[in-house]
Amino acid sequence: MSAAFDAGGLAGRIAGGEPLALARGISHVENESDGFEALLERLDGRTGRARRIGITGPPGAGKSTLTAALTRHYLEQSLKVGIVAVDPTSPFTGGALLGDRIRMGELSTEPGVFIRSMASRGSLGGLATATREAADLMDAAGYDRVILETLGVGQAELDIAVSADTTAVVLVPESGDGVQAMKAGLMEVADLFVINKSDRPGADRLEKEIAIIMSIRFANRPAGGAGGPGGDAEETWRMPITQTVASEARGVDEFAAHLDRHFDWLRSTGRLEANRRAARLRRAHDALLRRSQRDAQRIWRAASPETLDSGASPYALARRLHEEFRETLRGT
Known part of the structure; x- marks a missing residue:
């Protein structure tokens, strides 16, 4: 463990919304510095206000571009956005590569945006735990939306996605057979699907494949399984499929509307x-x-x-x- 720090003082600054304090707090959590649990405990009462959105899917699906476009949508609504981008670990430094931050470009300079890359190196608590705790700190710092973007579809990434209130699985037309995508465990964590880069051939075909797979899964679920106790239709969430071209912000408003609708459904049920x-x-x-x-x-x-x-x-x-x-x- 690293040397102890003033958890109380740092907690106060994070609660006050200081970005530098938030960055230091996340570093203490990620490195498991002596006193990091005291920091989390002091801020626990300030969590629960942010909506947590998981964005996952195979590499090359344009998740970072979609995350950036969604963030701009929220900024237009005067919402503050925290982003946890899970990067591969650098084999030389052990730190997170900055690919996500580079792709998000000018967002990192926006006053209402905080971006943090998390390395996928192992720790006692595990990557999923460290990511959830980083999201807790962003929540406590007053960010309205916290986006958890993962690199791929491994177990660690799926564990992170599950910790979100709503998880969007991002695919692209050339991902290949939709059935193969489902076999990667994506269907188990998905609350909605996004077909990004939908201006490319095959987008409609992929949407139909996903729709067929979902209809089969819903048909095979026992009563009360998908829709909760009783299995009432109004309690069953039917996963929407949105086609986007994130680089042009096409379909992003619809995507955001589906996210809001899912959150409202979660709350009402x-x-x-x-x-x-x-x-x-x-x-x-x-x-x-x-x-x-x-x-x-x-x-x-x-x-x-x-x-x-x-x-x-x-x-x-x-x-x-x-x-x-x-x-x-x-x-x-």
Whole structure:
């Protein structure tokens, strides 16, 4: 862990909307500096006001361009936007590459926009946890919309998308067979689909493929499964498909309207409250695991050479160290 910092002072500055303080807070969270949990705890009561939007999909779908266009749409509505762009880790520095920020261009200079790239390097809490906590800080800093943009469709990215209130899956006509896209797990996290670069051939075909797949899935779901208890039609969300050309802002207003409609649906059906309550429990679980991992690492580092070289099987050694760990807990 890094050296401790003044969590109370930094929390106050973040709550006051200071971008530099927010940047420092996210760095402390990402690096798991000593005191980062105290920072999150102090700001916990200020979270829950921002709408969180996940944007995911395969590489090359134009997610960053779409994110930029959506951000401009929100700026026109005088809304503040925080963006967490999950980048690949640089093999040389261990930090996030700035491709997303470069693609978003002049947005980074807008006073109502805060962009943060998160490296996909491993940490005790994991990338999904660090990203959620960065979103918490943006929420506490007063940003009205927090967009979580992920690089690809791996498990970490899907975990991040699930933490959003609404998740948009972005595809392009040349992505190939829509069925293959669904096999990547995208259908499981999607609340709506966007076919970007829809001025290219194949956009209508892809839309039809997605619509057919969704109709089959809805038909096969048991009553109450998709629409919640009772499975009432008004409680069932039918995922819209929007065609956009984000580079020209075409279809972005419609995309934003679908995002608003989904959020209203979540709120009216009680799912927003239920989902956020479940998300808080996941965070508590993540925090517990992270604490346990740190304790286990301390036990491992404190183990004597005689213990480690005792010739015991890996499982017997792990059991012995775990027993020592439990004894330590009893003594505290």
